[in-house]
Amino acid sequence: MKIGRLDKKIAIVTGGASGIGEQMVDLFSKEGATVIAADINKEALEKVNQKENVIGMKLNVASDEDWAALAKEVYQCFGKIDVLVNNAGISSEKPYADINLDDWQKMLSINGFGSFAGIKHVASYMAKEKKGSIVNISSYTAQIGQGFNHYSASKGAVRALSKAAATTFGKSGVRVNALFPGIIETPMTKGLSTSKELVGQLIQATPLQRLGQPEDIANAALFLASDDSSYITGAELVIDGGFSAQ
Numbered sequence: 001m002k003i004g005r006l007d008k009k010i011a012i013v014t015g016g017a018s019g020i021g022e023q024m025v026d027l028f029s030k031e032g033a034t035v036i037a038a039d040i041n042k043e044a045l046e047k048v049n050q051k052e053n054v055i056g057m058k059l060n061v062a063s064d065e066d067w068a069a070l071a072k073e074v075y076q077c078f079g080k081i082d083v084l085v086n087n088a089g090i091s092s093e094k095p096y097a098d099i100n101l102d103d104w105q106k107m108l109s110i111n112g113f114g115s116f117a118g119i120k121h122v123a124s125y126m127a128k129e130k131k132g133s134i135v136n137i138s139s140y141t142a143q144i145g146q147g148f149n150h151y152s153a154s155k156g157a158v159r160a161l162s163k164a165a166a167t168t169f170g171k172s173g174v175r176v177n178a179l180f181p182g183i184i185e186t187p188m189t190k191g192l193s194t195s196k197e198l199v200g201q202l203i204q205a206t207p208l209q210r211l212g213q214p215e216d217i218a219n220a221a222l223f224l225a226s227d228d229s230s231y232i233t234g235a236e237l238v239i240d241g242g243f244s245a246q
């Protein structure tokens, strides 16, 4: 029997009920992990709960209390947490002139605090076992001047947090790395598909001449989650078909 790359590991994937997160949940479970798909969308979690080796759990990543309860429950149930992917997030199409403080705070609460709280609560359990891998999903907009708005600011926060957490938790055996997706075809970007012209322009502007797919990100997350990357921490991996290399 083939041994999976995440054999016997316990993994938490936030935003695991849709898009990139859903793809990670499926890939991680296929590679032998028991996966906790944590999401705010209760309806979508019902579908998730039907999958083999996947447990759907309700979580609002912007809630410190939710995080404390989920991390405790998973640790008590399985005796360890090997992998955390901070993937849950929201985006916005609002032009910068219309963005107000409420918009800013909501975005930073979910995308910024959500990742911070995940690391805060889960890394301490990983540290008890002296082992763990955390993968944070930022965005190419945190790498280049693309998007003067609250979304890119929130993803910049994720970028900074990842490096700082890597240095803070390295001695405890916990690795922290970040992925920077370009435009990936998921429910988050479905608005794009209404304009064939725009999609064509984006493809033209991308060296690899296509948009990204959820599996492009899930495959990279699998590598960082697995022991194949055991000497990698604080790293940044851009997955955008070469867009930001130009």
Ligand SMILES: NC(=O)c1ccc[n+]([C@@H]2O[C@H](COP(=O)([O-])OP(=O)(O)OC[C@H]3O[C@@H](n4cnc5c(N)ncnc54)[C@H](O)[C@@H]3O)[C@@H](O)[C@H]2O)c1
Pocket: 014, 015, 016, 017, 018, 019, 020, 021, 038, 039, 040, 041, 044, 059, 060, 061, 062, 087, 088, 089, 090, 091, 110, 137, 138, 139, 140, 180, 181, 182, 183, 184, 185, 186, 187, 188, 189
């Ligand atoms: N799709 C892209 O082009 C792209 C590009 C760069 C980065 N990203 C990032 O990748 C991640 C996944 O995006 P996606 O495209 O799969 O989006 P998606 O909308 O398909 O999925 C996001 C998931 O997060 C969940 N979620 C939202 N708010 C939550 C909260 N407060 N608590 C818990 N769960 C919550 C949603 O219910 C959903 O299941 C996001 O962080 C996004 O910013 C996406």
